[in-house]
Amino acid sequence: MITFQITGDSGFDAEVVVKPRHFLLFERATGVKFSQFEDEVSMATLYQLAxxxxxxxxxxxxxxKLGEFEKTFDVLPLEDAEPPGPTPAAP
Structure with a gap:
C-alpha cells in the first residue's frame, strides 16, 4: 500500500496509510486503476488520492474542496520498507 506524510498549514502533521478499501473508492470515483500506481503516477493523482x-x-x-486541499497541504509519498531478504545459510 502507500503511506503519505501529510502536513498542513494549520499544523496538521501525520502519516496516512492508504488501505485497499481506499483504493477501491478512489478507483470508483476517478476511474484511475490501482495498477497505474505501479508505473508513473502524477502528483495531481496522488493529491486526489490523499x-x-x-x-x-x-x-x-x-x-x-480538492483545490483548497492542494493550496494548504503538502503530500509526500513515503517509500515502503524493503522486505527482508533471505536469511543466509549457516556456515
Whole structure:
C-alpha cells in the first residue's frame, strides 16, 4: 500500500496509510486503476488520492474542496520498507 506524510498549514502533521478499501473508492470515483500506481503516477493523482483518504480519516482537518486541499497541504509519498531478504545459510 502507500503511506503519505501529510502536513498542513494549520499544523496538521501525520502519516496516512492508504488501505485497499481506499483504493477501491478512489478507483470508483476517478476511474484511475490501482495498477497505474505501479508505473508513473502524477502528483495531481496522488493529491486526489490523499484528499479522499484525508476526508475519510481526518474529516475535521480536511477541506471539502480538492483545490483548497492542494493550496494548504503538502503530500509526500513515503517509500515502503524493503522486505527482508533471505536469511543466509549457516556456515
Amino acid at each position: 484528499h479522499l483518504v484525508m476526508k475519510l480519516l481526518h474529516p475535521k482537518d480536511t477541506p471539502a
